[in-house]
Amino acid sequence: MTITAPPRAGFTLDEGLLARIEERAEAADRAGAFFTEDFEELRDAGYYRAPVPVELGGPGLSLAELARWHRRIAYRSTATALASGMHLFWVGAAADRYRAGDESVAWILEAVRDGAIIAAGHSESGNDLGLGGSTTDAEPDGAGGYRFTGHKHFTSLSPVWTLLGVHGRDTSDPEAIVHGFIRRDDPGVVVKDNWDTFALRATRSDDTVLDGAHSPAEKILAVVGPGRPGSDYLGSVGAWALVLTSNVYLALGQRALDIAVASAAGRASAKLGGEPRLADPFIQAVLADAVIELDGIEAHVDAAAARWTDNPVGDAAWGRRLQSAKFHATTGAKRVVDLSLQVVGGRALHHGSVIERLYRDVAAGQFHNPTPDTVRRTLGSPEALDRANFDR
Structure with missing residues (x-):
């Protein structure tokens, strides 16, 4: 078993940072408190923009490279690594598509480069179809965007996320599932302070309630479903x-x-x-x-x-x-x-x-x-x- 990672020009996590993550893990777990200090240190070290391509101002780590660093963090604190991954998968996927020539995702990478933190709003009560279904309504706004209304669970990074990736069922076409991003400061977003679990306590995966939260056309990622192309x-x-x-x-x-x-x-x-x-x-x-x-x-x-x-x-x-x-x-x-x-x-x-x-x-x-x-x-x-x- 290797819990190491080779250095890459422009990116590293020093042993002192990793040691401090390990030292803080017990107190955060016992209190059920968000890993604020870990987050701030990892942010300052560039970890949350690690997959952003070099030409857009990031370190440009591949999935294989990032996975090795992620493993080292997780060895010290499961909660810190798991919650951080809920942001990094959005960034890494955007980097993949950007390198494949898809310019439509460049805004995601630029936003992360400039400090945006992305969380996932996908878990819902009553939906056992995963991303293939949703109990959240996505109502068209008439201009290519949608307004989302529903209740999302397990929203890791609740204290710090600025963008939330969500999905919902198109109210005008129930076979279509809409994926988009909404902003934390949208008046239709309410973050509930209700994360009190026996495991992964420091992730602070509080619920998020959406009441007409708006994703404009340029923030809609995909509309998928039967007879529609995949994303x-x-x-x-x-x-x-x-x-x-x-x-x-x-x-x-x-x-x-x-x-x-x-x-x-x-x-x-x-x-x-x-x-x-x-x-x-x-x-x-x-x-x-x-x-x-x-x-x-x-x-x-x-x-x-x-x-x-x-x-x-x-x-x-x-x-x-x-x-x-x-x-x-x-x-x-x-x-x-x-x-x-x-x-x-x-x-x-x-x-x-x-x-x-x-x-x-x-x-x-x-x-x-x-x-x-x-x-x-x-x-x-x-x-x-x-x-x-x-x-x-």
Whole structure:
């Protein structure tokens, strides 16, 4: 397992910054407070504009490059990395499309370069279709824009976002799903202070209520649905989101394993006559299972990041690979944490222990879209299993 990243001209995160993120994680989790200091330091270091192309004033990191840095942050604080990724996937996808010659996304990159923070407003009660459906109304304004009315959950970065990516069902064409951006200062936007969970507490993923919030024509990303062309930008958003999220859970699993190894090495075993518990064959077998799981996840998500970076074009094979990588990372990380708990023992139950926080945070992996039921339904379908959709 590698929790490192090669330096790139014009961009770096120093070890002191990473150490401070780690030091602050427990207090933010215990208080359920937003990671304000982490955010400010990462912003000042240029992390939130890392994918912006060099010619537009950013460092120009690719998905594969950014994923390595993201992993290092997540190793220190799951919440900081996960919430930050909810901004970065919008930026990275825009950079992909810009490099492909799509000038319509340049405004997104320029806004981020100038300090905009983007969040995702997609989760809704009563919508089990993900981006393919919505309980939010999108009412045409007659000039190419839309007004959105609905209730969005899990809006990470709630204290700091300035732009919110939302989707809703077109009230004039119920088969069409509209995607656009709205501004935080729109009078139709209300951010609810209601994030009080047992996991990912510092993400501050408060609800957002929309009441006619306006996305003008130039901020509409796509209108998709049956008989309509797909959106390359939204496809790229999915790739960046799934790869970055997968790396968060990979890093979480590695942190749990490292804690387990340190615990076993530092505790004497009466059964072994005072030798470290790390010498116990049972402990070694448990740790070996965790290593094998993490090595498989790492290979999976690294391959996904590298191959998308080399050829950022979505197709059926890519949809399968990205969904399976996210499923593998989130479910595998949970298994690693469970194995690590066997090694650490009862002391892991105490509030304030890092592994106790990891145990809570890893439980959230199943709720990030696509959820396990969606992945199984999609990847087990005849269309997904068609040999023509495999490229190996």
